[in-house]
Amino acid sequence: MRTTIYDVAKEAKVSIATVSKVINNKGHISEKTKRKVQEVIVALNYQPNMMASALMGKRTKTIGLLIPDIANPFFSELARSIEDRGHEFGYNLVMCSTDYIQEKENKYITLLKRKSVDGFIIASGFENLDKIEELVKEDIPVAIVARDSPMFYVNTVALDDFMGGYLAASHLIELGHKNIGVIARDVWSNRERLRGFKQALEENKLEFTPDFEFIKEINHIEAGKYMTRKYLDAPHPPTAIFACNDLLAAGVIQGGKEVGMSVPEDLSVIGFDNTILATIIEPPLTTISQPIQNMGKEVMDIMISMITGEVKEKRRLTLLPSLVERKSTSKLTV
Amino acid sequence: MRTTIYDVAKEAKVSIATVSKVINNKGHISEKTKRKVQEVIVALNYQPNMMASALMGKRTKTIGLLIPDIANPFFSELARSIEDRGHEFGYNLVMCSTDYIQEKENKYITLLKRKSVDGFIIASGFENLDKIEELVKEDIPVAIVARDSPMFYVNTVALDDFMGGYLAASHLIELGHKNIGVIARDVWSNRERLRGFKQALEENKLEFTPDFEFIKEINHIEAGKYMTRKYLDAPHPPTAIFACNDLLAAGVIQGGKEVGMSVPEDLSVIGFDNTILATIIEPPLTTISQPIQNMGKEVMDIMISMITGEVKEKRRLTLLPSLVERKSTSKLTV
DNA sequence: AAAATAAGGTTAAGCGCTTCAACTAATGTT
DNA sequence: AACATTAGTTGAAGCGCTTAACCTTATTTT
Numbered sequence: 001m002r003t004t005i006y007d008v009a010k011e012a013k014v015s016i017a018t019v020s021k022v023i024n025n026k027g028h029i030s031e032k033t034k035r036k037v038q039e040v041i042v043a044l045n046y047q048p049n050m051m052a053s054a055l056m057g058k059r060t061k062t063i064g065l066l067i068p069d070i071a072n073p074f075f076s077e078l079a080r081s082i083e084d085r086g087h088e089f090g091y092n093l094v095m096c097s098t099d100y101i102q103e104k105e106n107k108y109i110t111l112l113k114r115k116s117v118d119g120f121i122i123a124s125g126f127e128n129l130d131k132i133e134e135l136v137k138e139d140i141p142v143a144i145v146a147r148d149s150p151m152f153y154v155n156t157v158a159l160d161d162f163m164g165g166y167l168a169a170s171h172l173i174e175l176g177h178k179n180i181g182v183i184a185r186d187v188w189s190n191r192e193r194l195r196g197f198k199q200a201l202e203e204n205k206l207e208f209t210p211d212f213e214f215i216k217e218i219n220h221i222e223a224g225k226y227m228t229r230k231y232l233d234a235p236h237p238p239t240a241i242f243a244c245n246d247l248l249a250a251g252v253i254q255g256g257k258e259v260g261m262s263v264p265e266d267l268s269v270i271g272f273d274n275t276i277l278a279t280i281i282e283p284p285l286t287t288i289s290q291p292i293q294n295m296g297k298e299v300m301d302i303m304i305s306m307i308t309g310e311v312k313e314k315r316r317l318t319l320l321p322s323l324v325e326r327k328s329t330s331k332l333t334v
Numbered sequence: 335m336r337t338t339i340y341d342v343a344k345e346a347k348v349s350i351a352t353v354s355k356v357i358n359n360k361g362h363i364s365e366k367t368k369r370k371v372q373e374v375i376v377a378l379n380y381q382p383n384m385m386a387s388a389l390m391g392k393r394t395k396t397i398g399l400l401i402p403d404i405a406n407p408f409f410s411e412l413a414r415s416i417e418d419r420g421h422e423f424g425y426n427l428v429m430c431s432t433d434y435i436q437e438k439e440n441k442y443i444t445l446l447k448r449k450s451v452d453g454f455i456i457a458s459g460f461e462n463l464d465k466i467e468e469l470v471k472e473d474i475p476v477a478i479v480a481r482d483s484p485m486f487y488v489n490t491v492a493l494d495d496f497m498g499g500y501l502a503a504s505h506l507i508e509l510g511h512k513n514i515g516v517i518a519r520d521v522w523s524n525r526e527r528l529r530g531f532k533q534a535l536e537e538n539k540l541e542f543t544p545d546f547e548f549i550k551e552i553n554h555i556e557a558g559k560y561m562t563r564k565y566l567d568a569p570h571p572p573t574a575i576f577a578c579n580d581l582l583a584a585g586v587i588q589g590g591k592e593v594g595m596s597v598p599e600d601l602s603v604i605g606f607d608n609t610i611l612a613t614i615i616e617p618p619l620t621t622i623s624q625p626i627q628n629m630g631k632e633v634m635d636i637m638i639s640m641i642t643g644e645v646k647e648k649r650r651l652t653l654l655p656s657l658v659e660r661k662s663t664s665k666l667t668v
Numbered sequence: 669a670a671a672a673t674a675a676g677g678t679t680a681a682g683c684g685c686t687t688c689a690a691c692t693a694a695t696g697t698t
Numbered sequence: 699a700a701c702a703t704t705a706g707t708t709g710a711a712g713c714g715c716t717t718a719a720c721c722t723t724a725t726t727t728t
Contacts, residue, residue: 002472016685016686016708017710018707018708020686027705027706029705030705030706047448048685049450051388051394051449051450052686052713053685053686055686055713056686057686060385061449071407071411071413076404079404079405080404080431084431092429092446092449093429094396095417097417112426114384116385221613250614282616336714338713338714338715339715348678349678350714351717354715354717362674363675364675383713387715389685389713389714390717
């Protein structure tokens with residue numbers, strides 16, 4: 001069987017209480033005893049069972065990460081940065097892809113609570129906050145990342161999505177585009193981007209595209225293609241499209257190509273996220289950059305400080321997007 | 335405090351043993367008692383603490399997933415398919431990115447053992463098998479996926495990497511290429527692909543490129559660019575390049591563009607994996623396809639059957655790659 | 669009708685750990 | 699010298715659960 005604290009205690013000729021204290025560096029232990037116990041621990045290759053200490057109210061050093069889809073580059077890059085920061089402090093992540101499905105998210109939360117995770121980092125696009133509120137009430141650390149939701153009192157690391165949409169629209173407007181299509185999903189972040197987008201339009205006395213509708217399809221690329229075809233088939237096709245993420249933008253470019261439009265000559269395309277895709281897509285994608293690395297680090301830091309109890313008051317950290325100009329947008333040629 | 339089994343027992347006026355039996359559907363309990371207990375469970379919203387049952391030797395329903403990098407699309411797609419299959423059976427995944435660093439992998443394994451995960455699915459490119467052997471000896475379920483290593487007796491779901499390399503080379507050779515560069519990392523799967531590649535070369539009496547060296551750089555795209563430049567600067571630059579994954583291929587195409595070579599006219603490029611990138615890259619990437627979905631499902635199925643003890647004997651499932659022709663390769667024009 | 673088996677439930681031990689209370693011995697304070 | 703504090707250690711309780719062992723009572727088996 002596995003080595004337990006009893007084995008160590010017996011071998012070191014002390015009580016298990018002493019061993020426990022040595023491990024956790026608590027209470028008063030003489031240097032001599034401490035050394036002896038540590039030697040035995042090494043000799044027996046003893047690894048404390050975290051289940052047992054978790055049962056005694058200690059931390060599991062495990063955090064639940066809820067994201068819409070780990071196969072989406074934005075989220076896998078975000079997950080990676082969160083994982084890295086957590087790893088520095090000994091935390092592991094349980095990964096849950098929720099596919100924007102509320103039910104799945106709730107099930108995962110319930111399950112992970114039973115597994116006594118120390119906290120939840122949530123990046124999925126839920127609308128219903130009941131489950132989150134439940135966590136907060138039960139004093140389980142929750143932090144939200146890469147989405148915002150001002151009606152709620154939770155630690156949040158978000159992007160200024162409104163600003164992102166505003167930047168995207170402003171860029172296209174500056175290039176002379178007046179008829180701009182938008183592709184978005186009906187989630188909070190996208191709605192904010194849309195709001196920013198409309199704001200810029202309004203300031204320039206431009207009309208919002210009448211053909212807009214939220215996408216429903218889960219597969220972003222397909223959704224991008226579909227909406228693009230729809231836009232280009234309309235009576236007054238747009239000369240530019242703002243896609244609310246890079247994956248959608250990839251779909252737009254593909255959809256455009258399929259009907260013989262070249263980007264950016266016939267159609268300017270701007271994305272959102274600045275994932276690795278943006279550099280790979282041809283033409284390289286002009287996009288709104290989210291500081292992914294930073295978001296991951298910040299949200300993990302907040303999570304850890306909630307767990308350790310250092311920080312009690314809630315805060316909302318809003319990071320700013322920036323425009324990254326590449327080759328998928330160009331001046332409107334009349 | 336949280337509702338415990340004691341609360342349920344008291345409320346239902348039975349012993350905690352009875353409650354436990356109802357929950358686990360064990361032993362003989364009258365319908366009446368069963369119903370009563372279940373009602374109370376619902377009424378109190380009781381969620382059994384999995385730490386406690388794990389301590390008693392039951393499963394944690396959590397599996398450790400070791401991969402080189404979740405931000406690499408191949409692994410995030412693989413992770414997603416493993417997660418989905420696991421989710422069907424109530425399993426969660428703890429995600430660990432090891433960056434091909436043995437030390438990191440070992441640390442993660444040690445840590446997750448302490449957390450009593452039910453098993454390990456390993457997709458990282460380790461060379462040293464001591465840690466894995468240790469797991470096998472301790473009777474902890476381990477399954478290896480997306481890599482192979484014939485010197486070891488572990489359940490494995492792998493791709494026929496040799497065949498993959500062979501297919502890639504054959505395709506290029508058929509197109510008339512005689513001088514083909516290769517970009518690979520010094521990991522088992524890549525070495526196998528290389529072996530298959532060389533085999534095809536040999537059968538066609540072609541020479542292996544003298545400029546080959548394994549990449550060391552972690553960032554695949556940069557590595558791809560670097561090696562491409564190196565190849566193209568050589569006295570007899572290759573007319574085609576086989577990149578051992580799609581990310582490297584993306585780097586190759588970018589590197590080629592930077593020196594004014596266009597793909598596939600001046601340089602044919604073939605990738606490996608057939609991730610989402612292959613469809614996004616311009617030109618769309620000809621690549622060797624791995625059945626990612628299937629691999630994920632199969633390895634999770636094996637893992638579950640190991641955990642439940644259904645299957646005792648070890649097996650090695652080898653899936654076959656296939657060539658997906660897109661636009662990045664073309665006939666050699668002399 | 670006696671013996672064996674099954675049904676329905678309880679008691680209590682124990683998984684591997686943390687921590688409080690308690691005790692002794694040494695050191696500091698006035 | 700009398701008292702308080704600190705250092706060093708241990709015993710034992712208990713976290714929330716599972717399960718073997720046990721006890722009744724009801725049902726079969728022979």
